Amino acid sequence: MTAGGGAPARPPRRFDWRTAAPALGAALAFGTLFWQPLGTLVREWWTDPEAGHGLLLAPVALVLAWRRGRAPTAAAQPALGLALLAAAVLLRYASGLAAESFTMRLSALGAAGGLAVFHGGLPQLRHWWLPTALLALAVPLPAVVLGSAALALQLKASQLGAALLELRHVPVQLSGNVIHLPGQSLFVTEACSGLRSLTALLSLGVLMGGLWLRSVPGRVLVVFLAIPVAMLLNGVRIFLTGFFAYFVSPSLAEGIMHYSEGWGMFLVAFTCLGLVAWATARVEARVLAQGWA
Numbered sequence: 183m184t185a186g187g188g189a190p191a192r193p194p195r196r197f198d199w200r201t202a203a204p205a206l207g208a209a210l211a212f213g214t215l216f217w218q219p220l221g222t223l224v225r226e227w228w229t230d231p232e233a234g235h236g237l238l239l240a241p242v243a244l245v246l247a248w249r250r251g252r253a254p255t256a257a258a259q260p261a262l263g264l265a266l267l268a269a270a271v272l273l274r275y276a277s278g279l280a281a282e283s284f285t286m287r288l289s290a291l292g293a294a295g296g297l298a299v300f301h302g303g304l305p306q307l308r309h310w311w312l313p314t315a316l317l318a319l320a321v322p323l324p325a326v327v328l329g330s331a332a333l334a335l336q337l338k339a340s341q342l343g344a345a346l347l348e349l350r351h352v353p354v355q356l357s358g359n360v361i362h363l364p365g366q367s368l369f370v371t372e373a374c375s376g377l378r379s380l381t382a383l384l385s386l387g388v389l390m391g392g393l394w395l396r397s398v399p400g401r402v403l404v405v406f407l408a409i410p411v412a413m414l415l416n417g418v419r420i421f422l423t424g425f426f427a428y429f430v431s432p433s434l435a436e437g438i439m440h441y442s443e444g445w446g447m448f449l450v451a452f453t454c455l456g457l458v459a460w461a462t463a464r465v466e467a468r469v470l471a472q473g474w475a
Contacts (some may be wrong), residue, residue: 212293219286226322235382236320242389244317245422253309256302263300270296284324302368312392319385333359333423334375335413340370342417347424354424361424366432368424376416379448381396383408390459398471404455411454457465 211382220293226235277285295314298306307314322328336359344356347363355362359370386409 208297212297215271216286216290219274219283219290222283224322227320232328232378232381233322235385239316239320239385243313243320246316247310247313250313253302253305255305256309257305257411259299259303260302262304262339263296266296266299267293274362282324284321287321291321299316313390315388315392317384319381319388328377335371335376335380335416338413339376339416339420339456342414343368343370343420343424346417346421347428351420352424352428361420362460363424363428367425368420368427370420376419378414379416379451380409380412382448383412383451385460386452387455387459392458394459394463395466397466400466403462404459407458408455411451411458415447415451415454 186267223236225401226233228234260276270289273285273292274289276365278285289465292370293305294317302309323331340356340359340361346352346356347361360368361368384405387405388401391404395401395404
């Protein structure tokens, strides 16, 4: 008994190596096997502007997984978890032989999912669907896929920008991703394709849908609308660049003004997507209140 008559103090819990050994062994094996792909992934996040969103998505995903904790219906599924781990290890080995970084990084994500299934089963993986989706979006796509997507976005943005300039009676001639104006030409480079803003908006759409919305159709709608919003506003950005370069000064097509337009358009796109998510949440609340869901 304590001096104040309360309950007896509990003895401090001792560290049990026998209980902690499996978890420590799994963490050591995971780190040893996937250290290289994870290390190169973090380096690419830090050095490549097209992949920089991973520096934000990965910590947010880990925080969300920690806050959600263990699923109420979680139940260990060792056999399925070991099967997923074996498949991830085989993928890691095969991708290592081919020196293919994308599949190596996916194998690390698959191994993490296998560990979650081993300890909590598929209900735990479903409980962590949002952190898992954010981590998957943080893995940069292969350079071949990015190059093809960037080229297609360059052409679409050039066409939209030229069409908007023609509506404002600006003499313009479009040749692929080059917009010819009187006395100057605007070259829509890969950096101006809008791929970076599209990736960021898709990630934000997934995050908004997971945090604010409760229905699958609503979440899909927000993510789907991120694509036309990003493409439309990137075309508007190119239009503004050409408009200011033609009517004001060619110097406005480069330098700080050019980058300011990009940041401004992204903020507008983010606001538009937030309004779509807000409106969808209001519709969901009304439908649930009337008992239609």
